[in-house]
Amino acid sequence: MFADKMILRIPGPTPIPARVQSAMNQPMIGHRSGKFSALFARTAERLKPYFGTKQDVYILAGSGTSALEMGVVNTLQPGDEAAILVSGAFGERFAKICERYGVIAHRLEVPWGEAITPELVEAFLQKKPQVKAVFATYCETSTGVENPIADLAKAIRTHSDALFIVDAVSNLGAVPCEMDAWGVDIVVTGSQKAFMLPTGLAFLAASERAWQVIEQNKSLAFYLDLKAYRKSLAEQTTPYTPAVSLIFGLAEVLDMLEEEGLPAIVKRHELMRDMTRAAMKALNIKLMAEDKYASTTVTSCDPAGVFHAEALRKMLTQQFNITIAGGQQHLKGKIFRIGHMGYCEPLDVLQVISAIEMSLHQIGAPVELGAGVKAAQEVLIAHV
Amino acid sequence: MFADKMILRIPGPTPIPARVQSAMNQPMIGHRSGKFSALFARTAERLKPYFGTKQDVYILAGSGTSALEMGVVNTLQPGDEAAILVSGAFGERFAKICERYGVIAHRLEVPWGEAITPELVEAFLQKKPQVKAVFATYCETSTGVENPIADLAKAIRTHSDALFIVDAVSNLGAVPCEMDAWGVDIVVTGSQKAFMLPTGLAFLAASERAWQVIEQNKSLAFYLDLKAYRKSLAEQTTPYTPAVSLIFGLAEVLDMLEEEGLPAIVKRHELMRDMTRAAMKALNIKLMAEDKYASTTVTSCDPAGVFHAEALRKMLTQQFNITIAGGQQHLKGKIFRIGHMGYCEPLDVLQVISAIEMSLHQIGAPVELGAGVKAAQEVLIAHV
Known part of the structure; x- marks a missing residue:
């Protein structure tokens, strides 16, 4: 066996294309330079189609979990109630993050291997109109289940004003996602799955409805404060140091995705x-x-x-x-x-x-x- | 001019050595594999000398700011009082993070371009014995000032039981740091400065005294919960997805540092x-x-x-x-x-x-x- 022919068939990280590796090898540049700013802004813009949104997409140096946490700390306050649709390990992670910040997490669980149905969510929201956010996992990586996000969004929109926040870490870029059309409020994903990059970046987009809530809330965390990312992206930059070489790679990935x-x-x-x-x-x-x-x-x-x-x-x-x-x-x-x-x-x-x-x-x-x-x-x- | 001969002389990110670039190009491997676990544990171990500590060093996917926040959310609770030694932009960042979590931040400021003196800290701690943590910046990147960390540690240890938490993002690996000997409780740094890596990783070590506080506290955040990192490192892994290619690069960097x-x-x-x-x-x-x-x-x-x-x-x-x-x-x-x-x-x-x-x-x-x-x-x- 050739040691460098190792074949990676896990649900992330996924193999890195050679041209993406080469792109990441460009000489380092300052992250506050005009050259980086232009690249960064253009790259963020090019991510929008994969989310199915006209909203800005934010790029974070961190793991998928940091982006899940970003979805929580900007939309909720301690004492708020949230519904967590749990169909496996990653649904449960949303619940744990909520609880860390004093959010009351109602778990709507199905056995591992099954999907969340709109009926389950509808029944719950009718009983609990005070719920401020519903969290779901698009692809539950731990079980290989794809939850019906479009149908869930429709059910939530019909029965509640709650924000609908979706973890699409392990499938965005490989599946349809029409965040704006479906009425999903926040979608988060990571770099090391369908985006063919090493681990280390996460992406997040938020709807106008979500932004109304975010702007009113004081973010519960600092590094994950979305308002800081919005302010910086308007100036073509990031509030804290971005992962420059991964952004080089992301630009090349987007070339590949657009070609196909x-x-x-x-x-x-x-x-x-x-x-x-x-x-x-x-x-x-x-x-x-x-x-x-x-x-x-x-x-x-x-x-x-x-x-x-x-x-x-x-x-x-x-x-x-x-x-x-x-x-x-x-x-x-x-x-x-x-x-x-x-x-x-x-x-x-x-x-x-x-x-x-x-x-x-x-x-x-x-x-x-x-x-x-x-x-x-x-x-x-x-x-x- | 050759475009690829761009010369980067900013205080981070710094140029990436070719052999480090090559190391980062190794084929991606699963971050839960035995191969990665062994590499990760060995690499974390090899970071200790640069901190001057026998304690474990934790490796985080995130910017330096995320590591500063890690120093805050694990050691303090809302309502606690902290002293922030502010000699420029990065000292002020510690204060802002504290305030985000409801910690009372007392700023001890000197004009930009000057250093913090032990006398300033001593006088303050005698007035405010209730302060639970003192935050300082080893190299204040915004002004090019190196604060006298060993002397500050001595003054703090003499006059207070407060934890001493140091941002060494822009100089660790290039300067003496004897965390254990000096009595510093937490040191944090980043990958893109003296460690010659791209941006995207941060490192943190904590003293036994700090761990006693951390173990008693409920962390105020999730992704930055140090207890989760400690539990995982004992099992040669990370609680959330690590930045695999940067760890490949870090191992090569450590080879270079050890050779010199x-x-x-x-x-x-x-x-x-x-x-x-x-x-x-x-x-x-x-x-x-x-x-x-x-x-x-x-x-x-x-x-x-x-x-x-x-x-x-x-x-x-x-x-x-x-x-x-x-x-x-x-x-x-x-x-x-x-x-x-x-x-x-x-x-x-x-x-x-x-x-x-x-x-x-x-x-x-x-x-x-x-x-x-x-x-x-x-x-x-x-x-x-």
């Missing part, structure tokens, strides 16, 4: 999802999410009683230098998750499926070699 | 400071800081009444592709600041001085060509 075009990018990801799911079904491996709510970017599989997920993962790494993800929290060691997003194409999906088949054979699990690949090929051929 | 050795690094920076100051004196350009409190990493000059700082900066960029910094806040447009840290050596200082001389000539300012270079050469020759 968002509709084609979404179709490519849907195709990779469908290929992966067809393969797993052909291999008789249980999928955690129903087809209807299946994530476009990550597929979770539950091999309970048939083989050990960790044995498969270990064999994939040892024999083929391929990394897939395991489970999180109570699913740790029990499931495996295949990332298919970012710098990844249908042939890469065939590759990981073939390696999974061979690894299953090696660990003594029941497998018909080639069956998963064939099912995925059939999906791909029907598409091209 | 900290004593030699400190001497190199002191030499570059002395060369720069000798040159400015020879050119009759007023230095903002006294020799005794002159920053090792950035020199601030005040050309009031002789020439316009911004005209010099513009000419340097246009003719020589060299960037130096201007003033901040009320000094914007009035002063200029020369960075001499990180991937910068004495010959680079001679280069920037010669370009400053020629630019002064071009803008019609009084200058004897070569006079500054000669003075700096004499300092260098006496040293080698």
Whole structure:
């Protein structure tokens, strides 16, 4: 095996394209220079289509969690009530952040592997009209479930004045997102998923409705104070030191995304999802999410009683230098998750499926070699 | 001019060595993988000597400001009183962060260009024994003043039980820092200064005394909750997604720093400071800081009444592709600041001085060509 041919098929970080690596290697420039300001403002502008918004998009040096926190500390005050739609580990994170700041977090939970339905939210909001914000996860990375954000937004808008705040960290850029049209108030995402960058940046956009609340509130935190970012972006800059080399890379990523075009990018990801799911079904491996709510970017599989997920993962790494993800929290060691997003194409999906088949054979699990690949090929051929 | 030969002589970000760029180009790996965990834990361990501590050093994806905020939200509660030693823009930032969280911030201010003295702090602490933390800036980047941290620590330890929290963003790695021996409780710094990395990482270490307070406090923020970082580092990981490519770069930086050795690094920076100051004196350009409190990493000059700082900066960029910094806040447009840290050596200082001389000539300012270079050469020759 070539050590530098390591194949990363986890739900983020995702592989970095060579041209993005090169772009990040440009000589460092001052972040208060005119050259950087122009690049920064243009780059922020170019992010808007992926959010489906005319609003400004803010770029933060930090992880996805820092952006989730940004969504909380600017819109709520201690004692406010919020509804958290929890379908896995990342929904729960929103609840924990709210509680840290004294926000009353009402968790609307579904079992891991299921999606949040509009009915669940409607019933709750009718009982609790005082709720000021509803938090949801677009792609629940821990389970491979894509929550129906457009439908949830419609239900919330119909029954409440609450802000609707969405974590789209693990799928924005790979899925449709029409923040303005759907009536979503805040969308946050990260750099290391569909945006094909290293970890270290997060992006956030807020609606006019959200800005009315944000402008009235004193932000509960300092580094994450959105008003400071708005004031600075109007001057083509950032309130605190931006991650310059990652911004260089982001500009190159946006070139790549624009060359392919968002509709084609979404179709490519849907195709990779469908290929992966067809393969797993052909291999008789249980999928955690129903087809209807299946994530476009990550597929979770539950091999309970048939083989050990960790044995498969270990064999994939040892024999083929391929990394897939395991489970999180109570699913740790029990499931495996295949990332298919970012710098990844249908042939890469065939590759990981073939390696999974061979690894299953090696660990003594029941497998018909080639069956998963064939099912995925059939999906791909029907598409091209 | 070659566009890629742009010369960055600002007090951060600083130029990135080619071998560090290459290290950051390694293929992305999962941040929850064993390979990354081992690298991360080893890299955090290797940061300790630059802090002068046996305590763990925490690595954060964020700007220096996020690390300043980390120093506040883990040690104080709303209503607590803190003393902020303000000698410029970055001292004031600590005060603003405190106030955001309801901490009562007592500002002990000196005019910009002067240093904080132990006497000032002693007198205040005797009047206000209830102060729970004292915040200081090691290098006040906005003025080029290095505050006497060891002496301040001694004064605080003698007269108070307050924690002593130090912003060393713009000089750690280039100056002596003996956190444990001096009795400093928290030191924070950033990646883009003496550590020769792109912007995007911050580092923090805390004393046993600080940990006793931190463990008792509920952190006022979530992403910046130090207890979560401590728990994760014990498991060789981070609570939230780390900036993987910057950690690759940091490991390479630490190789470079260890090859040169900290004593030699400190001497190199002191030499570059002395060369720069000798040159400015020879050119009759007023230095903002006294020799005794002159920053090792950035020199601030005040050309009031002789020439316009911004005209010099513009000419340097246009003719020589060299960037130096201007003033901040009320000094914007009035002063200029020369960075001499990180991937910068004495010959680079001679280069920037010669370009400053020629630019002064071009803008019609009084200058004897070569006079500054000669003075700096004499300092260098006496040293080698």
